[in-house]
Amino acid sequence: DSSQPGMLPLMRLLSFLQAFNVSGLLRAGSIYLLDRGMSVDQIGQIQAATLFVPIVTNPLWGILSDKTRRRKLVTNLVYFVAIVQAGLLLVPPLGCKHCFWPIACLLTGIAAFGGNSEGALAAFTLDFLGPKRQSEYGKIQMFASIGWGCSAAIIGFVTDHVGFVYNLYAYL
Secondary structure: OOOOOOOHHHHHHHHHHHHHHHHHHOHHHHHHHOOOOHHHHHHHHHHHHHHHHHHHHHHHHHHHHHHHHHHHHHHHHHHHHHHHHHHHOOOOOOOOOOOOHHHHHHHHHHHHHHOOOHHHHHHHHHHHHHHHHHHHHHHHHHHHHHHHHHHHHHHHHHHHHOOOHHHHHOOO
């Protein structure tokens, strides 16, 4: 209900965090992949998969949210799955050096869920705004752009000073 005063700042914060976490983690992930012993070809394959998968899955989360009318549940579920997958990257047998397939599957899964929960979040946001205030969606989405821009600088700083793996902890 868009009449709830505290919800608009919360929607902005969620948009910021969703874009910040996923874009930084997946785009700066090549540093992590180099550390995991991946070849340039393998890194390219993983990066391509993380860019392609959202084309398919992003609309699915929005459709699922629309069909079920359970916006919060779908949003929370896709975030939860992405967080679990990121946590699995910290488990040595899965995030081990030279383990292409486990790492490729987990990063692609993070892109499918965490990177594409934007569809569920967009559906939830538009439902929250209602038909009379849908024109305000761009103002909320602006915070996603800010989060995306901030992520490069902050994740780069963390990677340079303490290591990329700490970005995974922050993502969690």
